[in-house]
Amino acid sequence: MRILVTGGAGYIGSHTVKALINSGYKNIIVIDDLSSGYAKNVLKPAVLIKGDFGDENILSDVFKLKIDTVLHFAAFKSAPESVINPIKYYENNVSKSLLMLEKCLENGVKNFIFSSSAAVYGDVQSFPITEEFETKPTNPYGWSKLFFEQILSDVSAATGLKHVSLRYFNAAGADPEGLLGANHAKGDDLISRLMVESSEKGKFQIFGSDYETKDGTCIRDIVHVSDLASAHVDALRYLVKGGGSEIINLGSESGYSIREIVSITKEITGMDFDVVDAKRRPGDIVVSIASSERAKEIIGWTRNFSDLETIIQTAWNWDKKASEPGHG
Ligand SMILES: NC(=O)c1ccc[n+]([C@@H]2O[C@H](COP(=O)([O-])OP(=O)(O)OC[C@H]3O[C@@H](n4cnc5c(N)ncnc54)[C@H](O)[C@@H]3O)[C@@H](O)[C@H]2O)c1
The missing domain is CATH 3.40.50.720 (NAD(P)-binding Rossmann-like Domain)
Structure with missing residues (x-):
């Protein structure tokens, strides 16, 4: 093939x-x-x-x-x-x-x-x-x-x-074996922003903390x-x-609030940064949680790495590796 x-x-x-x-x-x-x-x-x-x-x-x-x-x-x-x-x-x-x-x-x-x-x-x-x-x-x-x-x-x-x-x-x-990962410096997704803004600016902005969710912030899968x-x-x-x-x-079929994601990131990375509650951003989707039943039934998909800790840990490992001299 x-x-x-x-x-x-x-x-x-x-x-x-x-x-x-x-x-x-x-x-x-x-x-x-x-x-x-x-x-x-x-x-x-x-x-x-x-x-x-x-x-x-x-x-x-x-x-x-x-x-x-x-x-x-x-x-x-x-x-x-x-x-x-x-x-x-x-x-x-x-x-x-x-x-x-x-x-x-x-x-x-x-x-x-x-x-x-x-x-x-x-x-x-x-x-x-x-x-x-x-x-x-x-x-x-x-x-x-x-x-x-x-x-x-x-x-x-x-x-x-x-x-x-x-x-x-x-x-x-990122790849658990450390061969591949995202270039967070160029991304505008949540995890890229978290990794880059928290380490470079010492603060992270949460857009919207007054939504009708468990802690007021958006929920993501x-x-x-x-x-x-x-x-x-x-x-x-x-x-x-x-x-x-x-x-x-x-999808992972789990919904984490932005505040939960920030808190796990602090725990795993050991980074100490300020969390600033900013205004809602127009166009942001409030809650997004997938059903992946069809993926399991039809193509036999199983997830091995999609718990939030592993996601943040592998992303962080990759960022540390990418910042080593001679890498990238
Ligand atoms: N990252 C996510 O969370 C996410 C979520 C949903 C869907 N997607 C989709 O998954 C796909 C891959 O996303 P990703 O996160 O790996 O993005 P990425 O930007 O890392 O990868 C896209 C790749 O396509 C290449 N590319 C773009 N236009 C091209 C062109 N005209 N000719 C040749 N190469 C071209 C880029 O150089 C890049 O390597 C995209 O279709 C994206 O829309 C991504």
Whole structure:
């Protein structure tokens, strides 16, 4: 089997390439333009082609290699940025993805695994969130993911291509063996902000402490990146065994408040920083907790690292390693 991984030099893609290699898949080609990924994240024997996954010349060359499976991670992922610059998001996450999908069909790709997002649900009022919930994205990023899911469903129905769209909740943590991790300095997600602002500024702002939740702060479902990675291997095996197209949530099924996450971070890292209660941020989703029953039932997913302590500990270990002289 030959697998193409777009965005395989990025955070979740690189952990997935590692999981694929460890599961015996050796013929892996990564296309990544390194706009937010790093060449050193692509572990051998996977091969990196540096370039745009929407570049027809690159795709023509790659598909000569008889690819049967595509894992499509490459995308822009900042919801706030997508509000300011929607075209950038629709172009990368929808238009280029559509072009690549056409090439997949022309070249007989059989299996397609897509990185979707919990952002397709928008601001939901009841929990846990199952795949049957209404989809109502609140920003262009979420819409871009929902549009491409719909394109995949329509294309699957009309052709022999089978797809699994995986709706990730908040990914965090780092490879427990210490080979890979996130670049928190560039991230605008909660754990990146926590790691960077608390150590560099000595304070962390919680946006909104007057919500109707257990301690007034927002509730998040955070899932370890290595558990997300193993889900892709499970999804691939499911498709290869003849499974049909599916849309599947991937979350930890636990809801931690921002204040709880801050407190565990202080405990694990030993960092002493001020916690400042700031005003609510427009557009923030109040509570997000996944149901991952379908992932367990259909692809046989199990989580091994998604307790909050392991998530924070591995992220912290990675940050310490990344700050060592000569690293990075
Ligand atoms: N991180 C999360 O919590 C999260 C949650 C839900 C969904 N997702 C989705 O998962 C996927 C991976 O996210 P991530 O956190 O690993 O992000 P990331 O930014 O680390 O990885 C994306 C990779 O795609 C590459 N890329 C982007 N546009 C490209 C292009 N046109 N051509 C070639 N390469 C390109 C980037 O260089 C990067 O290496 C994305 O599709 C994202 O929307 C992420």
